[in-house]
Amino acid sequence: MNATFTLHPLTADDFETIALLGAAIWRKHFIGMISREQIDYMVSGRYTPEKLSRYLDAPDRWFRLLRVEGRLIGYCSYALAEPPGEMKLEQLYLLERMRGRGLGGRMMDEVEAAARAKDCATLMLTVNRHNTDAIAVYQKRGFSVREEVAADIGNGFVMDDYVMVKALI
Numbered sequence: 742m743n744a745t746f747t748l749h750p751l752t753a754d755d756f757e758t759i760a761l762l763g764a765a766i767w768r769k770h771f772i773g774m775i776s777r778e779q780i781d782y783m784v785s786g787r788y789t790p791e792k793l794s795r796y797l798d799a800p801d802r803w804f805r806l807l808r809v810e811g812r813l814i815g816y817c818s819y820a821l822a823e824p825p826g827e828m829k830l831e832q833l834y835l836l837e838r839m840r841g842r843g844l845g846g847r848m849m850d851e852v853e854a855a856a857r858a859k860d861c862a863t864l865m866l867t868v869n870r871h872n873t874d875a876i877a878v879y880q881k882r883g884f885s886v887r888e889e890v891a892a893d894i895g896n897g898f899v900m901d902d903y904v905m906v907k908a909l910i
Contacts, residue, residue, distance in 0.1 A: 744809045746844060748851055751796050751804035751816075758813060759806070760788035766815075766834045774871040779898045803855060807835070807848055814839045817848040819855060822865065828856035830866040849882060853909060862910045867902040876903065883907045 751759065764784045771780050786792070796804035802820035806813055815835035822829040830852050835845055856864050868875050870889065884905040892900045 746807060746809045746847060748805040748807055748817075748848065751793065751806060753790075753794065753797065755806060756788070756790050756793050759793065759816060760784075762813060762816070762836075763788045763834065766836060769837055770834075771869070771872075774869050775898075782896050782898055783894070802831075805848065805851060807844060809839065809844070815844060815848065817852060819852045821859060821861070826861050827863040827865055828852070828859060828861040830864060833866075845878065846882075853907075857909055862908065863906050864909055865904060865906045867900070867904055870901050870903055876905075879905050879907075 767780050767784050768777075775783075793804070796802055796818065802818065804818040805816060807815040807817070815833075817833040818831040820829050820831055821827075830849075833845060833848055833852070835848075853864060864884075865887070866879065866884070867890065868879065870876075884907045887904045887906045890900075890902050890904055892902070894900050
C-alpha cells in the first residue's frame with residue numbers, strides 16, 4: 742500500500758463519525774452471519790458516547806482511528822484483560838473496499854506492539870465462528886482457537902464466538 746496511512750487516538754469529536762462508520766461496516770459485513778436485528782442491537786449499544794468515552798485518557802484501553810490519505814476507513818480498539826499479562830483485541834474493522842491492502846495488518850502490528858509495551862505475553866480476541874475470512878487472517882498471524890463461547894448479550898441474542906490467542910513472547 743503506497744498511500745499514506747495514520748493511526749490516531751479517538752477523541753470526543755470522533756464519536757458520531759465512528760458510530761456511522763461502525764454501523765456501515767457491521768451492516769455490510771455481518772449480515773450473512775447474524776440477523777439484521779442482532780446487528781442493529783449490537784451497533785446501538787456499542788457506539789454510544791458513554792461507551793466510547795471510556796477510551797478517552799484511559800490507562801487500560803485504547804481506540805485508534807485508521808485514516809488513509811486523511812479519510813477515515815477503519816479503526817481498532819484493545820484493552821488490558823484478565824488474567825494479567827493478556828491484552829484483548831476488542832475490535833478491528835475496515836471498510837470492505839479497503840480490505841486486502843495490508844491495512845488490517847498495520848492495525849494488528851499496532852496492537853501487538855502496544856501489548857508488548859505493556860508486558861503482555863498473550864494477545865486474545867473473540868471472533869464470530871462463521872466469520873471464516875477473519876479467522877483465516879488471524880490464523881495466518883499466529884492465532885489459534887483457545888475455546889468456543891456462546892454468550893447471551895441480551896434481548897434474546899447470542900454471540901457465538903471463538904476465543905483466539907497468540908503468544909507474543
